[in-house]
Amino acid sequence: MPLAPSLKISMPKYILWLDAELITRKCYRYLMQYLTSLDQSTTSTKFSIFNTNGKLLSQSIIEHEQFTPQEGWLEHDPKEIANNIHEAIRQAVEEISKNDK
Numbered sequence: 670m671p672l673a674p675s676l677k678i679s680m681p682k683y684i685l686w687l688d689a690e691l692i693t694r695k696c697y698r699y700l701m702q703y704l705t706s707l708d709q710s711t712t713s714t715k716f717s718i719f720n721t722n723g724k725l726l727s728q729s730i731i732e733h734e735q736f737t738p739q740e741g742w743l744e745h746d747p748k749e750i751a752n753n754i755h756e757a758i759r760q761a762v763e764e765i766s767k768n769d770k
Contacts, residue, residue, distance in 0.1 A: 703765075707754065711735070711743070714750065716757035718765050726768070729760035 703726065708715040712735070718727040731753045736744040 707757075709750065709754070714753040714757045716754075716761045718761050727761045727765040729757040729764070731757050731760075 704719040704721065704723070706715075706717045706719070708717070713730050713732045715728065715730045717725060720726055733745060733749050733753055736746075738744060
């Protein structure tokens with residue numbers, strides 16, 4: 670049984686599935702025990718993990734490519750962003766799990 674339902678994100682020409690099973694049980698344990706934040710900005714994906722007092726325990730920042738097909742336009746690859754989200758979560762949880770031993 671999945672840890673959480675899959676989230677379907679529909680975008681022009683793309684249908685991406687962010688499958689919660691990609692986040693392992695270890696990740697799920699950490700995500701339920703701490704406060705987390707996902708910041709999707711123009712230049713990067715940032716995932717942070719805080720304790721219940723608000724102290725930053727772990728953070729992962731992954732930059733993504735930007736496309737400028739013409740002046741004044743800025744585009745991103747939605748598949749890259751979806752992959753960056755999973756990777757940022759994995760990296761931050763891996764970092765905090767090393768410190769938790």
